[in-house]
Amino acid sequence: RRRNVHLPPGPKPLPLLGNLLDMPKSEVHVTFRDWANIYGKDLMKVEMPGETMYVISDKKVMVDLFEGRSVIYSSKPTFTMAESSGFKNGIPLLPYDSRLKTSRRLLKQGLSPAAVRSYYPYINNRAALFLETLNEKPDDFVRHFTRMAGHTALKIAYGYEGVTEDDRLLETAIQAMEYFATVVSPGKWLVDSLPILDRLPSWFPFAQFKRIQNQSKPVVYETITRPFEEVKRHLARGTADGSLSSYLLQSEKSDPELEDAIKWAATSVFLGQFDTTTATLSWFTHAMVKHPEAQKKAQEEIDRVVGHDRLPEIEDRDSLPYVNAVLKEIFRWQPIIAMLPRASSQDDEYNGYFVPAGTYMLANIWAVLHDPEVYPEPEKFLPERHLKEGTPDPLDVAFGFGRRVCPGMQVAQSQTFETMASMLATFDLRPAKDAHGKEVMPETKGIDSLINFPVPFKCTFTPRSQAAMELVHRCAEHARSLPDRLERWSD
Numbered sequence: 014r015r016r017n018v019h020l021p022p023g024p025k026p027l028p029l030l031g032n033l034l035d036m037p038k039s040e041v042h043v044t045f046r047d048w049a050n051i052y053g054k055d056l057m058k059v060e061m062p063g064e065t066m067y068v069i070s071d072k073k074v075m076v077d078l079f080e081g082r083s084v085i086y087s088s089k090p091t092f093t094m095a096e097s098s099g100f101k102n103g104i105p106l107l108p109y110d111s112r113l114k115t116s117r118r119l120l121k122q123g124l125s126p127a128a129v130r131s132y133y134p135y136i137n138n139r140a141a142l143f144l145e146t147l148n149e150k151p152d153d154f155v156r157h158f159t160r161m162a163g164h165t166a167l168k169i170a171y172g173y174e175g176v177t178e179d180d181r182l183l184e185t186a187i188q189a190m191e192y193f194a195t196v197v198s199p200g201k202w203l204v205d206s207l208p209i210l211d212r213l214p215s216w217f218p219f220a221q222f223k224r225i226q227n228q229s230k231p232v233v234y235e236t237i238t239r240p241f242e243e244v245k246r247h248l249a250r251g252t253a254d255g256s257l258s259s260y261l262l263q264s265e266k267s268d269p270e271l272e273d274a275i276k277w278a279a280t281s282v283f284l285g286q287f288d289t290t291t292a293t294l295s296w297f298t299h300a301m302v303k304h305p306e307a308q309k310k311a312q313e314e315i316d317r318v319v320g321h322d323r324l325p326e327i328e329d330r331d332s333l334p335y336v337n338a339v340l341k342e343i344f345r346w347q348p349i350i351a352m353l354p355r356a357s358s359q360d361d362e363y364n365g366y367f368v369p370a371g372t373y374m375l376a377n378i379w380a381v382l383h384d385p386e387v388y389p390e391p392e393k394f395l396p397e398r399h400l401k402e403g404t405p406d407p408l409d410v411a412f413g414f415g416r417r418v419c420p421g422m423q424v425a426q427s428q429t430f431e432t433m434a435s436m437l438a439t440f441d442l443r444p445a446k447d448a449h450g451k452e453v454m455p456e457t458k459g460i461d462s463l464i465n466f467p468v469p470f471k472c473t474f475t476p477r478s479q480a481a482m483e484l485v486h487r488c489a490e491h492a493r494s495l496p497d498r499l500e501r502w503s504d
């Protein structure tokens with residue numbers, strides 16, 4: 014019926030196996046970029062057993078489809094493995110249906126610009142407490158990032174206090190996130206391409222995936238239910254503060270389905286925040302250790318603009334263009350989500366190519382952010398490129414597009430900016446030394462997972478001065494003395 018309409022080009026598939034044998038073990042986004050340079054950046058067809066993927070490596074096509082034709086391209090592929098592991102109602106996995114639209118509406122209210130501004134004082138204070146723990150136990154810096162982001166996420170989502178060293182809620186959530194990263198792994202689980210396998214009993218030989226599902230479910234259930242029930246108890250007693258879930262429970266009409274959507278909206282804030290923030294701040298630390306010249310420039314800017322009598326705050330972002338350029342370059346150089354999965358929900362045609370309903374669309378945002386024609390020498394960490402007029406803003410790509418754009422992007426940018434600027438104001442970040450006193454530069458390599466973390470590395474955090482540490486203690490003391498309530502700002 015469709016004359017002059019073709020399927021997109023791609024590497025030659027084998028019968029049944031498709032391109033499975035051509036797939037690399039790691040850094041799939043790099044291989045897809047290389048293939049796109051041969052077969053086409055707009056749409057490229059990659060065949061997997063039971064699934065045909067269209068890979069997009071061009072920003073204009075992403076914008077055309079995900080924003081211009083968002084009614085067709087805002088759905089998600091079915092992740093059977095993740096759904097049966099307890100994440101069925103998780104917002105990132107929802108198809109584009111009425112449940113998703115309700116969830117996005119709730120998140121829009123809960124993370125509105127005014128709501129996010131109401132979190133600023135809390136995020137600023139958390140940074141001061143973080144710096145104090147960093148000074149006490151510098152080797153545990155990644156763990157401190159996770160606890161700071163986890164604490165902030167619990168506060169925003171539930172108004173929850175008291176994350177202590179052995180806090181079960183945070184530990185359970187970390188476990189849930191680990192399960193999420195395992196079970197949402199495009200191409201890893203045969204059951205995603207052959208959903209009928211999901212009916213196998215867990216005792217069945219080779220049904221290891223069923224056992225993972227059974228282990229994940231109670232962990233996910235506890236993560237979504239326990240803090241939410243606590244909020245409802247606080248609301249009944251009149252002691253709840255302005256957290257996202259207490260605000261939504263009060264402002265929305267009482268209805269079990271809506272309550273379930275609020276519960277999952279709060280969970281998605283909680284789970285959406287701490288791994289992404291930890292990974293971004295880990296790459297920032299890595300970049301500063303390897304690029305002392307960029308670190309020095311950022312510190313000079315902070316010293317000049319903010320001075321030495323206070324810590325930088327989120328509100329200083331516009332006055333610190335170089336630090337802001339460092340932030341942009343981190344999100345460009347090491348996007349923590351390299352590829353975005355989407356699905357088309359009806360037949361379509363683009364640039365002469367046929368896109369059948371239900372096609373698995375994969376946006377290679379890493380390829381866009383590493384395009385040498387847009388970002389010369391893309392492998393290099395060069396914050397200066399963002400100070401040049403006309404350089405496309407990587408933040409427009411790193412947080413996704415259209416109706417599925419990351420709803421937490423303002424929170425994410427606020428917390429990462431505040432933490433980066435405060436660390437630079439008070440510490441020098443340097444490579445660790447070996448037994449002979451020689452500096453050991455960390456290798457720039459990501460671990461192979463859903464979220465792009467750097468491989469573990471060592472470094473040192475040296476206080477920039479005695480006065481800087483006194484400032485940290487003063488600010489941390491002040492943060493501890495404040496009432497820990499979130500007061501909601503009105504829109």
Ligand code: HEM
Pocket residue numbers: 104105106107117281282283285286289290293349350353354411412413414415416417418419420421422424425426429
């Ligand atoms: C460092 C930071 C972060 C990055 C780089 C990031 C990036 C992304 C990306 C690329 C998407 C997919 C967008 C798309 O498909 O077009 C996404 C979705 C999402 N993010 Fe984030 N994110 C970050 C932090 C956060 C935070 C702090 C929250 C919560 C407060 C959050 C909540 C979510 C949720 C709920 C979704 C699913 C939205 C949907 O499917 O409709 N993220 N994020």
